[in-house]
Amino acid sequence: MxxxxxxxxxxSELLTAPSLSSDYIxxxxxxxxxxxxxxxxxxxVLKNKEKTYTQQYAGLYFLRLAVLKPRAVKAASEAWDGMAILNQEVKRVDRVLDVKQGEFCWAVGTVYMEMLLKPNILDEITKEFWTTVPISSDKIADSEHDSIMLEDESGRLNLTGAALKQELLVTGCVIAVLGSETTDGDFDVIDVRYPDLAxxxxxxITQEPTxxxxxxxxxxxxxxxxxxxxxxxxxxxxxxxxxxxxxxxxxxxxxxxxxxxxxxxxxxxxxxxKSEDRTKAKKKYGYDSGxxxxxxxxxxxxxxxxxxxxxxxxxxxxxxxxxxxxxxxxxxxxxxxxxxxxxxxxxxxxxxxxxxxxxxxxxxxxxxxxxxxxxxxxxxxxxxxxxxxxxxxxxxxxxxxxxxxxxxxxxxxxxxxxxxxxxxxxxxxxxxxxxxxxxxxxxxxxxxxxxxxxxxxxxxxxxxxxxxxxxxxxxxx
Incomplete structure (x- = not known):
């Protein structure tokens, strides 16, 4: 094959006699x-000081937001500056907790997905005492029970709205959302913007013969x-x-x-x-070098x-x-x-x-x-x-x-x-x-x-x- x-x-090429011509290259x-x-x-390439787990992961999210927030703000400003909805001018809020009910505004933050099927270390601990239903490793998405939140240094804002169904969102991406707060305290999203391509x-462009x-x-x-x-x-x-x-x-x-x-x-x-003899053999210090x-x-x-x-x-x-x-x-x-x-x-x-x-x-x-x-x-x-x-x-x-x-x-x-x-x-x-x-x-x-x-x-x-x-x-x- x-x-x-x-x-x-x-x-046809393999069944041809070897060529003795001097033109053969x-x-x-x-x-x-x-x-x-x-x-x-x-x-x-990591430095030695970076190969450690002694610090918290929260700092990584703050670093990500600090770098990507100005880029998302730029993309959102180009799209929404000067826009009016229901005769109300759209305004930007610096923090997600500054959103006010009844006002159309936009904010930038990091997406967090609250997912029922997402693996949790606390669940692993409880397995020592309780039997849980196995979770498929292929998908952890459940559109009926999952919730999407936008967070920054001030707090979290729960996002809702039909516009989110058209977007692909995962935990950790930085986005800008346009909408208004509902009576339930959720943020009804009308539009979403990303930093876009860097x-x-x-x-x-090389000029080559055809x-x-x-x-x-x-x-x-x-x-x-x-x-x-x-x-x-x-x-x-x-x-x-x-x-x-x-x-x-x-x-x-x-x-x-x-x-x-x-x-x-x-x-x-x-x-x-993989050998039955190997699996039955007693391991020294928990490791079988053989x-x-x-x-x-x-x-x-x-x-x-x-x-x-x-x-x-x-x-x-x-x-x-x-x-x-x-x-x-x-x-x-x-x-x-x-x-x-x-x-x-x-x-x-x-x-x-x-x-x-x-x-x-x-x-x-x-x-x-x-x-x-x-x-x-x-x-x-x-x-x-x-x-x-x-x-x-x-x-x-x-x-x-x-x-x-x-x-x-x-x-x-x-x-x-x-x-x-x-x-x-x-x-x-x-x-x-x-x-x-x-x-x-x-x-x-x-x-x-x-x-x-x-x-x-x-x-x-x-x-x-x-x-x-x-x-x-x-x-x-």
Whole structure:
């Protein structure tokens, strides 16, 4: 089974006698493409003093509101300044508790979702004494019982109104709401505004001939390498394809135009040995060192070493990879991949999750998918691209952290606030591939990409760095 992109002409090429002509050109990757021009960002690299949980999480929300509130105020002012409703001029209130009944006004604050199905540490404690009904981990949204609140330094304001049903809201996003207080003390929302897309650096436009092959970045997630002797043959085919060893001459030429590979999370498979003897064995100090299976790590190291000899590779951690679980996840230590580490000065880079790249002036922001998977639990639908779009319009790539998404309690800054709009924004380990382009009011243009899990779909995404167009190569029926 071959990649879909080249299956139509593959058989005729493989059944052709080897060419002895001097005109035959062996395709190769050249340094004039994006492989050698990628720049990395250290925004998500943690300092030692930040790797602590001694402080409270409230400071992170105050920092987020302090940074995003002026941006939301600007967007709301442009939309609502000078507006009159029922012959009454709309006014802004600085604090949510300054809202007065019967007056049309608008305020800015952080959204808090009171959700019946949301996990609660107090419920975990009560389980020691009472049996509770299991809660589904797929969705925690319940539109009939959930309530939406807006909070700032002064207090909370309960939000109601039909306008909220049209919006996608999660705990942690900063918004501006327009409306009036009802007799019940709730705030009836008429309209909602977000900070919207952050400023964007102009993307260089390259003038290329129409016959160019293009230069691509391969986006791959969810390999879940187990190291088993019966490892997925799709994974083997993928490695051969990336190194130009699979298919005919057209496939080799296509592979030669892949200048960079990003492994966007969950590259490592299960590292625990599953054995009845192991489970029955007595553990010393609560830990059984013999239960650790080194095979996945050794296999990933071998795979990376072979791949790095042919193309530049970036290794991003996911929620199942050997690094910290709290966002931002730090780069996987190169000590786990000693063979690939030999290429650390040239073609191998272990990066954080999330991470920023600059490839020939194209700014790329990527995650292993945890923020989008967590937002998915808050909403009724399953439009992953819409969720990604809203994170950009909220100017925050992980709004549900630290409420339902693990994060460090930062005290000096919120690293997930977006002060710049990327040209490409991808999320790894998603159920399927999808892409679309969104635009901002100041001319921003962003290509959104959901990268599917390779272990379940057998698909990778090739991103054309010049045109920002995507195509899928599939290795499974």
């Amino acid at each position: 071959m990649p879909v992109a080249s299956s139509s002409t593959l058989h 062996v395709p190769s990757r050249t340094d004039d493409k994006c492989g050698s021009d990628v720049k990395y960002n250290a925004d998500y 400023p964007q650096i102009a993307r260089p 016959s160019r092959q293009g230069k691509y970045i391969a986006l791959i997630s969810g390999l879940e390498i187990s190291g088993d002797v019966y490892e997925s043959y799709e994974t083997t085919m993928l490695m051969e394809y990336l190194m130009g060893e699979l298919g005919g001459s057209k496939d080799a030429i296509a592979a030669a135009n892949i200048m960079h590979v990003i492994l966007a999370g969950n590259t490592f498979g299960d590292s625990e040995t 239960a650790y299976n080194v095979t996945p790590t050794a296999t990933v190291d071998s795979m990376l070493a072979d791949l790095c000899a042919s193309v530049a590779v970036d290794l991003m951690p996911g929620d199942s990879d050997p690094t910290n679980l709290s966002l931002p996840q730090q780069a996987i230590t190169p000590a786990l991949v000693p063979r690939a580490r030999e290429f650390s000065k040239s073609t191998f880079k272990s990066v954080t999750n999330p991470h920023w790249w600059d490839c020939d002036g194209v700014r790329i922001l990527g995650t292993a998918g945890q923020p989008i998977d967590d937002i998915f639990k808050y909403v009724d639908g399953d439009d992953r691209l819409r969720m990604m779009e809203y994170t950009l319009r909220w100017q925050h790539c992980a709004p549900t952290a630290p409420d339902t998404l693990w994060s460090y309690p930062f005290q000096d800054h919120d690293p997930f606030v977006l002060s710049e709009c990327p040209h490409v924004y991808f999320a790894g380990n998603q159920p399927s591939f999808s892409t679309k382009t969104i635009e901002g009011r100041d001319g921003q243009c962003v290509c959104l990409i959901t990268v599917p899990k390779f272990a379940s779909t057998g698909e990778i995404v090739l991103l054309d760095v010049d045109s920002l167009q995507c195509k899928v190569v599939k290795f499974k029926k």
